[in-house]
Amino acid sequence: MESVFQILKKSKKSKARVSRLKTVHGVVNLPNFMPIATLGAVKSLTPEELKKIGVEIILSNTYHLFLRPGIAVIKKAGGLHKFMNWKGPILTDSGGYQIFSLSSKRKILEKGVEFSSEINGQKFFLTPEKAIEIQEGLGSDIAMVLDVCPAGKESYQEIKKAVRITFDWAKRAKKIKKGNRQLLFGIVQGGIFPDLRKKSAEEITRLNFDGYALGGFFVGEPALAKAMADETEKKTWQAMKRSIKFLPKEKPRYLMGAGKPEQIIRAVKLGVDLFDCVIPTRNARHGLLYVFKDIRHLKGEFYEGLHITNSRYIKDFKPIDKSCACYTCQNFTRAYLRHLFMSQEPLALRLVTIHNLYFYLSLMRTIRDNIKTGKL
Amino acid sequence: MESVFQILKKSKKSKARVSRLKTVHGVVNLPNFMPIATLGAVKSLTPEELKKIGVEIILSNTYHLFLRPGIAVIKKAGGLHKFMNWKGPILTDSGGYQIFSLSSKRKILEKGVEFSSEINGQKFFLTPEKAIEIQEGLGSDIAMVLDVCPAGKESYQEIKKAVRITFDWAKRAKKIKKGNRQLLFGIVQGGIFPDLRKKSAEEITRLNFDGYALGGFFVGEPALAKAMADETEKKTWQAMKRSIKFLPKEKPRYLMGAGKPEQIIRAVKLGVDLFDCVIPTRNARHGLLYVFKDIRHLKGEFYEGLHITNSRYIKDFKPIDKSCACYTCQNFTRAYLRHLFMSQEPLALRLVTIHNLYFYLSLMRTIRDNIKTGKL
Numbered sequence: 001m002e003s004v005f006q007i008l009k010k011s012k013k014s015k016a017r018v019s020r021l022k023t024v025h026g027v028v029n030l031p032n033f034m035p036i037a038t039l040g041a042v043k044s045l046t047p048e049e050l051k052k053i054g055v056e057i058i059l060s061n062t063y064h065l066f067l068r069p070g071i072a073v074i075k076k077a078g079g080l081h082k083f084m085n086w087k088g089p090i091l092t093d094s095g096g097y098q099i100f101s102l103s104s105k106r107k108i109l110e111k112g113v114e115f116s117s118e119i120n121g122q123k124f125f126l127t128p129e130k131a132i133e134i135q136e137g138l139g140s141d142i143a144m145v146l147d148v149c150p151a152g153k154e155s156y157q158e159i160k161k162a163v164r165i166t167f168d169w170a171k172r173a174k175k176i177k178k179g180n181r182q183l184l185f186g187i188v189q190g191g192i193f194p195d196l197r198k199k200s201a202e203e204i205t206r207l208n209f210d211g212y213a214l215g216g217f218f219v220g221e222p223a224l225a226k227a228m229a230d231e232t233e234k235k236t237w238q239a240m241k242r243s244i245k246f247l248p249k250e251k252p253r254y255l256m257g258a259g260k261p262e263q264i265i266r267a268v269k270l271g272v273d274l275f276d277c278v279i280p281t282r283n284a285r286h287g288l289l290y291v292f293k294d295i296r297h298l299k300g301e302f303y304e305g306l307h308i309t310n311s312r313y314i315k316d317f318k319p320i321d322k323s324c325a326c327y328t329c330q331n332f333t334r335a336y337l338r339h340l341f342m343s344q345e346p347l348a349l350r351l352v353t354i355h356n357l358y359f360y361l362s363l364m365r366t367i368r369d370n371i372k373t374g375k376l
Numbered sequence: 377m378e379s380v381f382q383i384l385k386k387s388k389k390s391k392a393r394v395s396r397l398k399t400v401h402g403v404v405n406l407p408n409f410m411p412i413a414t415l416g417a418v419k420s421l422t423p424e425e426l427k428k429i430g431v432e433i434i435l436s437n438t439y440h441l442f443l444r445p446g447i448a449v450i451k452k453a454g455g456l457h458k459f460m461n462w463k464g465p466i467l468t469d470s471g472g473y474q475i476f477s478l479s480s481k482r483k484i485l486e487k488g489v490e491f492s493s494e495i496n497g498q499k500f501f502l503t504p505e506k507a508i509e510i511q512e513g514l515g516s517d518i519a520m521v522l523d524v525c526p527a528g529k530e531s532y533q534e535i536k537k538a539v540r541i542t543f544d545w546a547k548r549a550k551k552i553k554k555g556n557r558q559l560l561f562g563i564v565q566g567g568i569f570p571d572l573r574k575k576s577a578e579e580i581t582r583l584n585f586d587g588y589a590l591g592g593f594f595v596g597e598p599a600l601a602k603a604m605a606d607e608t609e610k611k612t613w614q615a616m617k618r619s620i621k622f623l624p625k626e627k628p629r630y631l632m633g634a635g636k637p638e639q640i641i642r643a644v645k646l647g648v649d650l651f652d653c654v655i656p657t658r659n660a661r662h663g664l665l666y667v668f669k670d671i672r673h674l675k676g677e678f679y680e681g682l683h684i685t686n687s688r689y690i691k692d693f694k695p696i697d698k699s700c701a702c703y704t705c706q707n708f709t710r711a712y713l714r715h716l717f718m719s720q721e722p723l724a725l726r727l728v729t730i731h732n733l734y735f736y737l738s739l740m741r742t743i744r745d746n747i748k749t750g751k752l
């Protein structure tokens with residue numbers, strides 16, 4: 001049987017690699033980036049547009065879909081692909097991260113996690129088994145195990161406990177997983193502590209998942225990462241390197257919730273294959289657009305941010321980025337986009353989201369090309 | 377020289393006609409309907425989507441564009457078409473209606489109308505000459521004269537005064553209009569008073585405009601029309617008939633701000649060619665969708681409203697309208713649209729707007745077909 005994961009090219013300069021991941025709904029070229037379709041839609045965009053942008057795989061949030069519209073609805077629709085009419089691969093998270101970050105009244109027990117709906121306060125109890133069952137109901141191409149994802153600032157003891165429970169839950173998830181064609185990824189925790197990262201990576205990989213995710217990095221919001229002291233940032237990257245060291249080369253690696261373009265490049269060089277992040281779509285909604293300074297050389301300050309609401313763009317009839325081939329840059333000017341933004345026209349949201357995602361997908365294409373040609 | 381307006385078929389059953397209006401940016405098949413691009417964008421849609429829906433002409437609001445982004449910006453962009461990247465015909469209103477309906481501090485003088493910006497309170501003075509100049513700056517295909525548009529409930533004396541000033545302003549507008557290829561439509565006022573409608577129609581048509589608009593009908597919101605007593609409604613239609621009687625047959629007729637599907641059909645039978653209304657797009661935003669019961673026969677209750685947020689659609693995996701060929705109905709279910717709506721996902725807005733506009737454009741196509749085949 002052909003392997004679902006195939007490495008096409010290994011860099012000689014770094015640990016970066018170009019690879020392919022086969023899923024039921026198609027092949028994903030790695031390294032790649034997943035836009036986030038929290039509730040079964042990438043904010044403001046159609047599946048058709050995602051395809052045009054070059055998106056190969058999206059991420060949907062089990063927690064949100066579980067609360068609204070509920071898994072029964074999506075199962076009855078024939079799964080998430082049919083429900084939202086996206087024909088490509090989908091990765092679903094386990095719901096754990098949202099429970100930890102959104103639900104104020106959550107309680108972690110050995111058996112699972114108790115939480116209240118952020119919508120109406122209704123109480124739920126999620127177990128690793130239930131997380132698998134839900135994702136099987138959603139019918140995603142890649143499911144994630146339920147893990148305990150503490151904030152980066154937690155104590156050594158707390159993180160150690162999280163590593164232990166994460167391993168226990170991973171075993172239970174693996175045990176119950178049906179042998180269908182849905183891939184299952186394990187998650188490595190351990191905060192910024194090298195020994196805990198090693199321990200977690202060794203434990204989780206022993207269970208032989210289809211791929212491995214690095215959890216607990218840059219946890220919370222991008223702003224948090226920004227506020228990190230240099231020292232913590234240094235430790236973060238060391239811990240990431242440490243985690244990856246104990247992951248098998250022949251399996252895909254996914255850095256959850258990251259990141260900024262420069263973080264993605266840095267992680268790719270450490271051997272990471274897959275990314276997701278709210279940054280491009282969220283920044284778009286806040287009017288912060290990405291412009292490549294030099295797409296060929298992904299070094300130094302190869303891009304810059306453009307604040308579209310700035311008054312300097314009132315009569316600027318150039319596209320956001322003259323070298324960009326996205327629908328927005330091919331058809332609309334900065335002046336028009338600024339006008340739509342200032343007037344809170346809903347079209348603004350779409351057009352800038354298209355651009356920022358196109359930037360990210362271009363970045364990933366360039367990364368793959370640069371690995372292939374020996375530049376990265 | 378070939379006429380810009382050409383009647384292709386006159387109904388034998390009614391005063392309805394099928395015709396073509398040539399503009400600088402293309403031909404408009406009449407009867408037709410103009411979606412509203414208030415600020416240079418039909419809410420949430422791209423020009424590309426409008427074209428796919430079958431939209432032939434859009435309406436943009438001079439008042440709104442004048443305040444934001446300002447005419448200087450649009451002029452510098454090379455006109456409204458280039459600014460918003462819509463290549464088809466555009467009709468711009470004069471700004472008068474918005475001044476009367478939105479600006480609380482407006483003052484009508486013989487010379488023009490003084491008003492305050494609804495955005496920042498800044499004071500402006502709009503004259504019929506200035507309204508022409510602005511619309512020439514916008515570069516629309518059809519410009520409207522500045523008129524005095526009183527609410528339907530105003531007294532005979534008030535409406536009489538409005539008719540007088542409207543005529544005076546129409547003369548001034550006509551006088552200053554450059555002989556470029558932008559068409560200019562005059563506006564008939566007169567409320568529900570048959571003698572004033574006759575007077576206004578006779579006066580305005582004497583000035584020989586490229587087309588004639590019927591103003592002051594169903595003025596205000598759709599809800600107002602709904603609340604009208606039967607008697608007032610009867611008078612409205614009589615006044616409309618009266619107005620049209622004194623309009624030349626060889627010029628296009630435009631009923632401003634109307635209307636519901638059944639109102640459009642009724643007006644078409646009286647000889648109206650062009651319509652605009654916020655109803656389809658506004659209703660879409662409120663989750664009220666149109667479904668044809670029988671598109672072939674535009675009689676009786678040929679359509680119905682579907683409230684997409686109704687819980688009966690939670691697990692309804694049919695399209696909004698199984699006979700509809702719009703992008704939304706071809707790709708998404710009621711259950712999915714309801715979910716997007718309940719979750720306030722911005723994609724919801726787009727998809728339902730596409731459907732409702734497609735319904736209106738289908739209605740207009742069917743009306744033209746039915747006139748051609750002698751059914752209407």
